[in-house]
Amino acid sequence: MDLKSYQAQALLTDQVPGTSDDEMAAALIVPMLGLAGETGQLLSEYKKHLRDGAAHRLFKDRVGEELGDLLWYIANVASKFGLDLDQIAEKNLDKVRARFAPTSAQAPERDSEFPDVERLPRQMIVRLVEEPGSSTRPKVRMTINGEGIGALLGDNAYDPDGYRFHDVFHVAYAAILGWSPNLRAFLKRKRKSRPLLDEVEDGGRARIIEEGVSALAFDYARRHNFLEGVSEVDYGLLRTIQSMTSHLEVGEATAADWERAILEGFAVWRQVLANNGGEISVDLDARSIRYLSAS
Secondary structure, three states: OOHHHHHHHHHOOOOOOOOOHHHHHHHHHHHHHHHHHHHHHHHHHHHHHHHHHHHOOOHHHHHHHHHHHHHHHHHHHHHHOOOOHHHHHHHHHHHHHHHHOOOOOOOOOOOOOOOHHHOOOOEEEEEEEEOOOOOOOOOEEEEEOOEEEEEEEOOOOOOOOOHHHOHHHHHHHHHHHOOOHHHHHHHOOOOOOOHHHHHHHOOHHHHHHHHHHHHHHHHHHHOOHHHOOOOOOOHHHHHHHHHHOOOOHHHHOOHHHHHHHHHHHHHHHHHHHHOOEEEEEEEOOOOEEEEEEOO
C-alpha cells in the first residue's frame, strides 16, 4: 500500500474529524497527544525487551503494532494540516540524503571555463605566521604558495580566542566547497571577465556573507569545545548557513558538504592555534585540507 492510499483510508476511521472551526483545536490535539502516547508505548515495549530479553517473545509484534499506531496518528495530523504524506516522505528523504550523503571526491570547479588568472589554484601551500614583537596582541600574516596575502589579522576580541587564524576557514571552504570569494579577492583571482558574475559571486556582499558564515560557525564551535571530538554539526546551524548562501553559486552545496568543510576546517584550525601558526596543504582536486607542520 502506498502512503497516499493509507492516508485516505486512515482518515475514514477518524473519530474526531473537526468539521467546524470550533472543533478543529480538539481535532488536532487528539492525534498529537496520540503521537506522544504511542511513542511512550513503544519505549515501554523496548524497556520490557531489555528487562526480559528472549522471554519477551511478542516484542517484534508489539513494536510493529506501536509503529502502526504512530503511522495512523502521523497520517491524521498530516490530513488535518492539508499535507500529503507521500510528499512529506519524499521531502524527508531528500533532506536526509543531503544531510548524510557522502560528498564527491573532488571540490566543484566553479571557474573551469575562465582564464587561468581568474581561477582558484587547485593546490596551495598556505602559511600562517605570527609576526615577531606582537606577543601581547598577536597578529598573523598569511602567505599562499609563497606570496603574501592580505593584511595582518588580529583576534578582534577583548580576550584572544584564535580568530586571528580564521583564514583557515576560507581555505577550507575553497578545499571542500570550491568556493571562497574572500580567497579569490586575496589572490586577485576574481572573475572580472564576466562583470555581473564578478559583482554577485566575487563582490563585497558575497565576501561579507562568507565572513558571516565563518563568524557564525566560530561562535557555535566556541560553545562546543571548538569541535574537538565532535563528528556532527547541529543541523539548525547548517540550515542557517544554507539559507544565507542560497542565492550564490555555493547554494547547491549540501548540508553534508558544509558539515565536512566546518569540521575539517576546525580540525586544522586547532592545530594551527596549538602551534601559533604553521603550514597547511590545500588540494581542491583531492578535496582536502591538512596541517603539515609548525612554522
